[in-house]
Amino acid sequence: xxxxxxxxxxxxxxxxxxxxxxxxxxxxxxxxxxxxxxxxxxxxxxxxxxxxxxxxxxxxxxxxxxxxxxxxxxxxxxxxxxxxxxxxxxxxxxxxxxxxxxxxxxxxxxxxxxxxxxxxxxxxxxxxxxxxxxxxxxxxxxxxxxxxxxxxxxxxxxxxxxxxxxxxxxxxxxxxxxxxxxxxxxxxxxxxxxxxxxxxxxxxxxxxxxxxxxxxxxxxxxxxxxxxxxxxxxxxxxxxxxxxxxxxxxxxxxxxxxxxxxxxxxxxxxxxxxxxxxxxxxxxxxxxxxxxxxxxxxxxxxxxxxxxxxxxxxxxxxxxxxxxxxxxxxxxxxxxx
Amino acid sequence: xxxxxxxxxxxxxxxxxxxxxxxxxxxxxxxxxxxxxxxxxxxxxxxxxxxxxxxxxxxxxxxxxxxxxxxxxxxxxxxxxxxxxxxxxxxxxxxxxxxxxxxxxxxxxxxxxxxxxxxxxxxxxxxxxxxxxxxxxxxxxxxxxxxxxxxxxxxxxxxxxxxxxxxxxxxxxxxx
Numbered sequence: 001x002x003x004x005x006x007x008x009x010x011x012x013x014x015x016x017x018x019x020x021x022x023x024x025x026x027x028x029x030x031x032x033x034x035x036x037x038x039x040x041x042x043x044x045x046x047x048x049x050x051x052x053x054x055x056x057x058x059x060x061x062x063x064x065x066x067x068x069x070x071x072x073x074x075x076x077x078x079x080x081x082x083x084x085x086x087x088x089x090x091x092x093x094x095x096x097x098x099x100x101x102x103x104x105x106x107x108x109x110x111x112x113x114x115x116x117x118x119x120x121x122x123x124x125x126x127x128x129x130x131x132x133x134x135x136x137x138x139x140x141x142x143x144x145x146x147x148x149x150x151x152x153x154x155x156x157x158x159x160x161x162x163x164x165x166x167x168x169x170x171x172x173x174x175x176x177x178x179x180x181x182x183x184x185x186x187x188x189x190x191x192x193x194x195x196x197x198x199x200x201x202x203x204x205x206x207x208x209x210x211x212x213x214x215x216x217x218x219x220x221x222x223x224x225x226x227x228x229x230x231x232x233x234x235x236x237x238x239x240x241x242x243x244x245x246x247x248x249x250x251x252x253x254x255x256x257x258x259x260x261x262x263x264x265x266x267x268x269x270x271x272x273x274x275x276x277x278x279x280x281x282x283x284x285x286x287x288x289x290x291x292x293x294x295x296x297x298x299x300x301x302x303x304x305x306x307x308x309x310x311x312x313x314x315x316x317x318x319x320x321x322x323x324x325x326x327x328x329x330x331x332x333x334x335x336x337x
Numbered sequence: 338x339x340x341x342x343x344x345x346x347x348x349x350x351x352x353x354x355x356x357x358x359x360x361x362x363x364x365x366x367x368x369x370x371x372x373x374x375x376x377x378x379x380x381x382x383x384x385x386x387x388x389x390x391x392x393x394x395x396x397x398x399x400x401x402x403x404x405x406x407x408x409x410x411x412x413x414x415x416x417x418x419x420x421x422x423x424x425x426x427x428x429x430x431x432x433x434x435x436x437x438x439x440x441x442x443x444x445x446x447x448x449x450x451x452x453x454x455x456x457x458x459x460x461x462x463x464x465x466x467x468x469x470x471x472x473x474x475x476x477x478x479x480x481x482x483x484x485x486x487x488x489x490x491x492x493x494x495x496x497x498x499x500x501x502x503x504x505x506x507x508x509x510x511x512x513x
Contacts, residue, residue, distance in 0.1 A: 030417070
């Protein structure tokens, strides 16, 4: 790990004033940043420890939703009564991710900003366009079991590793950010980026900006939802494919459908056109299969991960079916029904 | 050691005064900010019960409790823990040397083979007890998934934890 300066501000204004240099990093739970620093992937000149800022509360919003402070730990968020009762999709996704130790340390804001676990990104001995723009991509043509099947580019085929973010995409969360220049909100779909020719940018956060909160809208899909995560072992592993499915049914007909995929792209993957396809229809595997076909029409495997395309199709159909039956995937008993 | 390029005109500090309570004892130290809690415990405080397995938060061997919550000590910078209470495997037994109920249960159920992962398993199990989210075997297995045992002692580890949960005799000395 490189040597760095360490600051521990107690106010938001002080924290923002310390982060004007692009080589400064905010430190919250540290579960990803410290690891990346050990690997020399991240070499910050300075760490601004934001753990003492007042960003640890969950508040009701006047619109009937919730505003989750960026420092709320993943474990606390997963267990908060307002989340388990009103947004069980989010709780389920959180509990599908990482381990209890990591969820105790990891924060809401930090989860959004965790970086890909692409082996080549982590290995500083290999070229990587995300780590070192213009150096090339060793993943393409390499070991690609965990890599993207949607939205990849010739420069980067990495996937976003978060489970929480897949649920937040389906719930249409809004990200609150602040910097010394002011504050703004970013729709969740616009927060993370596809790699294109700038894979070094994971998100649309500008230098110096700090995530302060994640806001959930009132519509919570507390009955018809499921988070289905498929991986190489049943716990404590990143998703090969995951699906956050949420439905609103009126008189047995789909009135609203939300679907987000994890493990398949550089960001949580949503396809609004595909979601619209199922509106006004009775829920069923045929209708859900057509949604999956639309989502995956542009999917492309890299060799090792070709299996993800049929796996994703089945996972989409199954998760939507679980949501329609109000029988969400359980994260302790792993049997898929 | 000083870097001329520190941002915002700030001169880098090579050690930060930090106050920790470790296994009930107050410790005041000047700690370089790049020192992990794991390295502080093992290399400076000679508390080598906490093990370094992967050093990347993937194995759980370094699990300790911070204010009663289990975390991977390899992924925490020690300076960020100023003012907290840390409990390691050395802090679980009584001052008279009597074993913690989890330690007794691991022995009774033969919950280890080589023993390297055991301090992390036991600290993690105490964190599981504090969280009070797991009672069934399936829940214990899922909630212990952050601790890898390469000897494969999992069935006996689950037996030991289940035993302690059922007896509800977790040590009152442990922080909730």
